[in-house]
Amino acid sequence: MLEQILRKHSRCSSRSSSISISIESALGAFDFLNTEEENGDTENHHDASVFDHVMSSPDSTAKTADSGIESLAKRLSEDTQLGSSLGSSPLPPTTENDQVDHALVYHLVYCERLLESLGVYGPLKCREIYALDRLQKQADIIDSLIKISENGSDIDLLSVMSSLTEDKSLREFWARCTDQNLLYIQPEKLVTCLDQKYGAQLRSKYERDPKRVLRHLVMRLLDVPNYDPETIKPTCIVTLHQFMTYFKEEGGLQHVDAVASEINMIEKLCCEDSDTVIKTILQLKDVLPQPQCIKILGVLLMGSDTEIADYIESYLRKINKNKESRDKALVVFAEGLEDKTLRSEQAVTT
Numbered sequence: 001m002l003e004q005i006l007r008k009h010s011r012c013s014s015r016s017s018s019i020s021i022s023i024e025s026a027l028g029a030f031d032f033l034n035t036e037e038e039n040g041d042t043e044n045h046h047d048a049s050v051f052d053h054v055m056s057s058p059d060s061t062a063k064t065a066d067s068g069i070e071s072l073a074k075r076l077s078e079d080t081q082l083g084s085s086l087g088s089s090p091l092p093p094t095t096e097n098d099q100v101d102h103a104l105v106y107h108l109v110y111c112e113r114l115l116e117s118l119g120v121y122g123p124l125k126c127r128e129i130y131a132l133d134r135l136q137k138q139a140d141i142i143d144s145l146i147k148i149s150e151n152g153s154d155i156d157l158l159s160v161m162s163s164l165t166e167d168k169s170l171r172e173f174w175a176r177c178t179d180q181n182l183l184y185i186q187p188e189k190l191v192t193c194l195d196q197k198y199g200a201q202l203r204s205k206y207e208r209d210p211k212r213v214l215r216h217l218v219m220r221l222l223d224v225p226n227y228d229p230e231t232i233k234p235t236c237i238v239t240l241h242q243f244m245t246y247f248k249e250e251g252g253l254q255h256v257d258a259v260a261s262e263i264n265m266i267e268k269l270c271c272e273d274s275d276t277v278i279k280t281i282l283q284l285k286d287v288l289p290q291p292q293c294i295k296i297l298g299v300l301l302m303g304s305d306t307e308i309a310d311y312i313e314s315y316l317r318k319i320n321k322n323k324e325s326r327d328k329a330l331v332v333f334a335e336g337l338e339d340k341t342l343r344s345e346q347a348v349t350t
Contacts (some may be wrong), residue, residue, distance in 0.1 A: 078170070090214075099183040102238045104145050106184070110242075126335045128329035134223075141241040146209050157182045163187045167252055173197070174240060184237040187218050188229050198256050205257075206264050213260045220259070221246045262290040266318040269296045281311045286318040288325045305329055 094101055117131035157178070158259060161171040162238035177193045178183050194214045219227035219239065247255060268280040277300070288294070301312045319325045 024130065029035070057330075058221070095146075095324060097149045097153050097155075098150040099155060099181055100145050100235065101182075103183045103241065106237055106239055107138055107141055107145070107241070109133060110144075112219070114138065124334050124337075126338050128312065137245055140240075141245070145183075155182050161244070164241065167247055167248065169200055170244060170247055174243060176218060176318060182240070184235075184239045185225065187222065187236055187238050189219075190238050190243075191215055191218055193227070194256060197253075202260050206260050208264070210260075213263055216263060217256060217259045243272055255326055258290075262293065265289060265293050269293060269300065274308055277305075278311050281315055282310070283316060284315055286322065286325070288319060288328055291332045295336050298336060299334060 069133065095104065114131045114135050117127045120127045144160075148155060155271070157175065158171075160183075161174060165171065173193070177190060191211060192216045194217070195210055198214070200209040202208070203215055206213070215227050215229065218238070219225075221242065222236070247253060249256070266274055266281060271277065281297070289297075297312050297315070301309050316329075319329055
């Protein structure tokens with residue numbers, strides 16, 4: 001169904017095109033999600049992809065903030081030229097809705113890099129489990145975009161947003177962010193809108209540049225290893241569906257303050273002043289911090305400062321008394337076994 005819509009008004013040649021391969025790969029993952037049998041022996045083929053020439057990251061499924069969209073655009077252009085030379089239509093695949101086209105390309109490219117995590121096994125196959133969960137969500141998003149395209153070029157933003165979330169604050173915020181494009185915005189536009197709404201609050205509460213926090217949040221939303229507005233490609237976008245999915249999972253817009261609080265704690269745990277580190281550990285009491293903070297505690301436990309290590313051991317003993325907190329901490333440390341950072345691996349095995 002997806003290929004039929006994407007190839008409307010475009011005659012298919014006998015040779016399979018690069019975009020066809022990309023779409024089939026993404027849809028193939030969704031078929032795999034519906035199977036009941038596990039196939040752990042399937043070989044993980046590392047074919048050339050749009051991400052082969054960029055640096056990988058242990059903490060995200062992407063390797064650049066561009067997320068491969070420019071490379072896919074180049075492949076589409078080459079496919080168009082090939083179709084023209086073979087006598088078929090030179091028109092690229094389209095849904096006849098430019099906004100849906102842009103959003104679909106983003107989500108299909110995201111599917112492609114999620115597929116790269118399949119077969120990347122660790123002790124608990126964490127990366128694969130998370131990739132499968134995200135692929136299922138992307139399947140729902142692609143299905144939603146297809147339905148939007150069936151309504152022609154007009155987009156009923158209120159109706160689309162209502163189908164994605166009941167959170168009125170999320171819907172109102174996105175509506176304020178958009179201009180002529182309703183289904184996607186530029187990442188830096190999102191940063192600016194978040195800064196207008198939360199900048200003063202973050203600056204007052206955490207005494208830091210709020211845009212640093214907000215760009216880190218956008219980095220997480222895009223699931224990329226870094227986000228630098230100076231080097232970000234024009235093709236990098238934040239789609240309505242990705243925005244809503246991310247903030248729904250994180251509990252709404254209050255997540256902005258939670259990210260700022262987490263970054264503040266990370267900086268304190270990583271500072272060179274041992275008194276500040278110890279004070280931060282004591283402030284945790286028996287509360288479990290965010291996963292990244294837990295991993296840092298594990299690294300500090302392996303450090304040369306025995307006094308800090310003693311405080312961490314005392315804190316972990318408190319956590320151990322609460323089954324729910326203990327189980328969550330164990331999951332985080334298990335995830336750390338798949339971390340490509342050697343110190344993290346050493347910490348969680350201690």
